[in-house]
Amino acid sequence: MTNNPSTLYRAGVLHCPADPSATALLVRDGRIAWLGADADAPAADRVVDLDGALVTPAFVDAHVHVSDTGLALSGLDLSAVRSAGELLDAVSVFAAGLPAEAVVLGHGWDESTWSVPQPPGAVELGRAAGGRRVYLSQASIHSALVSSALLAACPEAVAVPGYDESGWLRRDAHHVVRAAARASVTRSQRVVAQRVALRHAASLGIAAVHECGGPEISDEEDFTGLLAVSGAGLPEVYGYWGELGGAARARELGAVGAGGDLFADGALGSGTAHLSRAYADGEGCGHGYLSAQQVRDHLLDCAVYGMQGGFHAIGDAAISTVLEGFAAAAQRLGTERVRAARHRVEHAEVMDRRLIAGFVEFGVMASMQPAFDRLWGGAGRMYETRLGLARSLASNPMGAMHAVGVALAFGSDSPVTPLDPWGSVRAAVAHHNPVQRMSVRAAFAAHTRGGWRAVHLDSEGVLALGAPATFAVWSTPAGVERGLPVLQAEDLQARGVDDPTPLPVCRATVLRGAVIYEEGAS
Template sequence: MTNPSTLYRGGVLHCPADPSATALLVSDGRIAWLGTDGDAPPADRVVDLDGALVTPAFVDAHVHATDTGLALSGLELSGVRSAAQLLDAVAGFAAGLPADAVVLGHGWDESGWSDPALPDAAALDRAAGGRRVYLSQASIHSALVSSALLAACPQVAQAAGFDASGWLRRDAHHVVRAAAQGSVSRAQRVAAQRVALSHAASLGIAAVHECGGPDISDEEDFTGLLGISGAGVPEVYGYWGELGGAARARELGAVGAGGDLFADGALGSRTAHVSQAYGDGEGCGHGYLTVEQVRDHLLDCAAHGMQGGFHAIGDAAIGTVLDGFAAAAATVGVERLRAARHRIEHAEIMNRRLIARFVEYGVVASMQPAFDRLWGGAGRMYEARLGLDRSLESNPMGAMHSVGVALAFGSDSPVTPLDPWGSVRAAAAHHNPAQRMSVRAAFAAHTRGGWRAVHLDVEGVLALGAPATFAVWSTPAGVERGLPVLQAEDPEVRGPEDPTPLPVCRRLVLRGEVIYEEGSS
């Protein structure tokens, strides 16, 4: 028995193959017809779009769903601008918790404070009334923790990245992160995952790529999230970041053995592995993998028919990963590497030579345009860490797109918020004009690019026979050539902080099923 058909009519469709289309028919989860209202076939149900825009739904190519849900329902710290404000926020939040609870917070970023001095562990103890405190920095690669939490995991003092002040990085951060998140019950984790996915749906996101792994989430958390994929919420495509873990990734239901398989850390924590020393700190960060480890991981992926990938932010780390690609190609050949569409997550600090090697090996660049919006430009974190010249070379999405690098855009939520249209605008309004993309190209990277990154090449378009996965939008700034207006007409106003109102999702359809509707509970 077939499902009832639904005709959506009276809209503006992002359908380059038929720019005049105003209606589409959904039947059995696919687009069965496209055209103008007057030519529409009969249907079991009719939805009047009332002039709304219909586009392919978004894909967020890098998320952490449990952390996102916990951040949405927990202590959100992105708005604090000083140590005093952070402590006040902790005190206010902790006051409503049981005495044995762990205070979980996220999002502080001292690079934007007038005084970057941070509170120490003892100050967090006082603010939280003696409770254990774990506050992840915006990058999620370091955290501030209280003395009470340090005492709960004494082994942390022997780990790399430990500091008695309570600001922990590297292995020490992984230890306290596991201890803090161990306090969250399984029921709370499931609830957080649903909160995150429901929020994604309300923004027109029909699929997410979950980046898990031993240092990020436990296996039960990962498989539990995959278990609710598409069940009234967006679909979840999982990546398990364990070195040499291709077989295990397949057993867990992952589509790839990659994601957050760390080749380095993050710029915010000064642990990204860069080729020149940080301008506001000592050293060049940390490389966590060798060329040989990268090579062997890619060969393991080839042996198990799995897509691989790595988290690499600094140019030195990216160079190590690409040297590993070259070493793997000596065994399996370049074409086999290209066919696998292996990924590098973030790819923030690049140069022409590295970009050319992305093209050579067919590497998908999973990137986050919001990184430039938040931390690029004069006087912000990238300039502080790298100096002005190097900061202008960061997140080179425009240069990569122009030479054919496959791009898949996402948020790295909760590092930056789920915000797909904001990300499209950020790519089009990069702080460095030389790195800007067209809105059309950025939209493709955030829709079809995400599907192609998981080898689903027929997805992400409004076309006859394609899966009926699309979003319906209110567009307060209007529509131009099948896409919403995202930028001001005045070039002087355009930029990362453009005030033009963004579209609002009215309905999200995933393979013919409505999984979000504005105003519904």
């Protein structure tokens, strides 16, 4: 054995457009040292027989909240409840196993899926939890249900926007109670939650995630603690710190960008995304949290410190404001310097041609979540309720953006939607609006190479000679076609968001030559 042992992976099917006939690859010193046909393979210190499995570049999830994901995976999952009664029953069962002083943390309820979309009140929640403090984030994470005990512990929430005595809090009031609930989680619990989330990501073929932190989302200790475990037998973590004018602080914290969840607006689910036309199911157009001048100044601050910037913007009014800020920054810096920074917009759900053209002009990367359309798009779902059918079908226009050259990076926004990379690829392929559908190849690229490009690592996300050996090995029960799994049913009538075709199952995930997940390993 040498000091740097090599590993040959052989007898597989490789997603390698430069050599479609390749069935093997050699890994040495964390890179792909050779690839080609089995018969031509060089000697290696170790040989792994792939037994016909598919090998692809590993996934990158471009928008994740790692600690919250881990807490959701190990906490109270409310995504399956379909009524206020079911939610209360779930809280009661879960709370019964906790100490009296514990805070009940839950996530994922979505009243738009209920026949009677009326959640329980603060008093009912407290009764179900045996008097404990309760914090239950809605699927969008932009609002939450809280119990009377938690409201009493946060008197400052009463005086800020978004407070409601029912216990369903939004906007600033939600931020207050969220901070109080998070403070109940100990540092050791957060470390465990982070590792749970990252190990789960690795088991799904994800080798890197983009953590979207910031003072309204997490705290500095949580953020830096997460970055400290990046790549240590786990997926790599690239951090974005969403603090207005905080480019210097983002750099000090080890972030790759001063953006992510730097909120220009809220979310459609909570009625706080900023729209140019009023919501179909309520009054008003939501809420914009930034001005064009603030966007401009943030981008100028990013330029001073050589940082990538970015903003959370969902509604078309919020996106318009962000692009006004980009235009103002370009007047100071020049358009090419703005483009070179590859600034980002997270979500970009309600768009039109003018806004898409702005993304092209300023080289804005769109960090998008195909599962949003899968879960909430189409007739009879949340987007139609909030926006009306026409606007709902025009939302999440990833196909139109890809067609004109907008750079896409796909992710989950977990725990808003689950970590599910192949499910996200299929969601982009089977968008509710046929006009917005993408090819499997394009959607896969957005969820792999797109995520690396978003952090300026352009050589990553491919199986190529000399490239980092970062890949995943898959069982493909539905077969392989042109180097990628079959994700859609042969029967055209069966295709769509509820397609029964089984998705690939990860057998191993390799990051820069190191195995970070192996099926069956403890």
